Amino acid sequence: MAAKETAASGNEAQSKNEELDIGNLIMEHVTDSYEWHLFTIGNHPVAVYLPVILYDQGHWIVFSSSKLKHGTASYKGYHVAESGSNVGKLVRMDANGKEVLPKFDISITKTVLAIFINAFLVILIFLSIAKSYRQREGKEPKGLQSLLEPLILFIRDDVAKDSIGEEKFERYLPYLMTLFFFILFSNLFGIVPIFPGGANVTGNIAVTGVMAFFTFVITTVSGNKHYWKDIFNTPGVPWWLKYPIPLMPFVEAMGIFTKPFVLMVRLFANMLSGHIVLAGFISLIFIFGTFGIGYGYGVSIFSMAFAIFLDLLEVLVAFIQAYVFVLLSALYFGMATEVPEH
Amino acid sequence: MQLINPGIGLIFWMTVAFLIVLFILGKFAWPAILKGLKEREQSIREALDSAKEAQEQMRQLKVDNDKLLKEAMEERDAILAEARKMKDKIIGDAKGKATDEASAIVESAKEKINTEKLTALREIKSTVAEYSIEIAEKILREELKDKAKQKQYIEKLLKETSLN
Numbered sequence: 001m002a003a004k005e006t007a008a009s010g011n012e013a014q015s016k017n018e019e020l021d022i023g024n025l026i027m028e029h030v031t032d033s034y035e036w037h038l039f040t041i042g043n044h045p046v047a048v049y050l051p052v053i054l055y056d057q058g059h060w061i062v063f064s065s066s067k068l069k070h071g072t073a074s075y076k077g078y079h080v081a082e083s084g085s086n087v088g089k090l091v092r093m094d095a096n097g098k099e100v101l102p103k104f105d106i107s108i109t110k111t112v113l114a115i116f117i118n119a120f121l122v123i124l125i126f127l128s129i130a131k132s133y134r135q136r137e138g139k140e141p142k143g144l145q146s147l148l149e150p151l152i153l154f155i156r157d158d159v160a161k162d163s164i165g166e167e168k169f170e171r172y173l174p175y176l177m178t179l180f181f182f183i184l185f186s187n188l189f190g191i192v193p194i195f196p197g198g199a200n201v202t203g204n205i206a207v208t209g210v211m212a213f214f215t216f217v218i219t220t221v222s223g224n225k226h227y228w229k230d231i232f233n234t235p236g237v238p239w240w241l242k243y244p245i246p247l248m249p250f251v252e253a254m255g256i257f258t259k260p261f262v263l264m265v266r267l268f269a270n271m272l273s274g275h276i277v278l279a280g281f282i283s284l285i286f287i288f289g290t291f292g293i294g295y296g297y298g299v300s301i302f303s304m305a306f307a308i309f310l311d312l313l314e315v316l317v318a319f320i321q322a323y324v325f326v327l328l329s330a331l332y333f334g335m336a337t338e339v340p341e342h
Numbered sequence: 343m344q345l346i347n348p349g350i351g352l353i354f355w356m357t358v359a360f361l362i363v364l365f366i367l368g369k370f371a372w373p374a375i376l377k378g379l380k381e382r383e384q385s386i387r388e389a390l391d392s393a394k395e396a397q398e399q400m401r402q403l404k405v406d407n408d409k410l411l412k413e414a415m416e417e418r419d420a421i422l423a424e425a426r427k428m429k430d431k432i433i434g435d436a437k438g439k440a441t442d443e444a445s446a447i448v449e450s451a452k453e454k455i456n457t458e459k460l461t462a463l464r465e466i467k468s469t470v471a472e473y474s475i476e477i478a479e480k481i482l483r484e485e486l487k488d489k490a491k492q493k494q495y496i497e498k499l500l501k502e503t504s505l506n
Contacts, residue, residue, distance in 0.1 A: 030345070031345065032349060032352060053351075085347070089349065104350060104351070104354075105349065105350060105351045106350070106351040106354050106355065107351050108355070109349075109351065109352065111352055112351065112352060112355040112356075112359075115355060115356055115359045116355075116359060119359040119360070119362065119363045122363055122367070123362075123363055123366050123367060123371075126367050126371040126372075126375070127366070127367075127370055127371055129371065129375060130370060130371040130372075130374040130375050130378075131374075133374050133375050133377075133378030133379070134374050134378065136378075137378060137381065137382075138381060138382050138385050139382075149379075152375060152379070153379070156376070156379070170376075173372065173376065174364070174367065174368040174372040174373075175364065175368075177367070177372055178360075178363055178364045178367050178368065178372075182360065182363060204348075204352065205345065205346050205347075205348045206348035206349055206352035206353045206356060207352065207356050209348055209353065210353055210356040210357050210360060211356075211360065214360070272345065
């Protein structure tokens, strides 16, 4: 009787596990991890193991993520948290039996590796293009150069020059170009499903946060007198909104921070949702597959049709989001350096 | 929660990676690319400008040529007209002169003819007179061969003279 019960509950747990698996699968796809999971053959997951680098309790701890056995084992007292606010991160048990984060965790995770690959490719591509420009001086563009030249011209003329102005845009151009192509290539590589693509780089809030922070720093540093005056003594606003309670200055000062915050969230949310929805459509096949093989094949037609449509949509979104991020950054720089015409 | 909870490590590596990309591209790629684009645009603009200028020059040249041609034609016409006038004048002059000369020649010829005629007449007259005298002499000699007749004739002459 008891054995039967355990078996039933075990079954229940198993079926529950399988249902959860889809959610976990999607989450696993879009979140960061210590290894790069490629696929699973039978019960053996195949993954690229990445180095774990921790600084905790006064010394450095470095080991391969293969030691964690896909998050099921602990190594040197560290294991991947399965729940709580630190879920997915390496934690250790403190004296009270509570999970605590190591002081610094600068492991080369999946997303970090994807960032490196992406950075490397962007550098490679643009150094080769720069070489073509040097070698083919004054001649027509060729190959990769002619593929990316329209984008370079677009960022230079329609984004930077129009938003910042003829005199000052050249100072911000290297940053805007790097930003645009870094985001664009990250977005596009994220759509490629095969390693080393497919990582959710720009759908990660840390990545978009860093870029938004750079935009924030550059905007703040290049803000001129006029920019700060507009914030703390906003023109065209009734005086009672500024004195005795500085309502407008407060709102405007908030705006300094909300602008980059919005940049961060917009890119992050767009890319993340794209990945989630795509993974969801693919997962539908397997969910229906559990009802019967026929269901799986039947649904796969519609699922694939939607997935292809979404993939194409994602390519569009990849361009749009990179464009929007850079356009808004350029607009903020333009606002910060604007000289009023009197 | 996991999704909106940025990891320190990721922030760190992203910052490092992005700064490296920014540095390398900012130093080795963007200046060359932007300079190349700018130079090409400038050379295209210059080429277009110079083409336009050349066209303008061609147009100006053509206008000049046309003007020159027109002037040359006008000059030619003027020269031709003058030549025609001169020709007419020369012909006219020559005609007048020839007429004058011809009439002068005719006049002098007439005069000469007159003189010759008068001379001839005089000569004829004198010759006729000589012949008449000769004939008269011969006749007289014949008539006055015998003395009777001489006498008769003298008498007759005397008679006639006395009658006068």
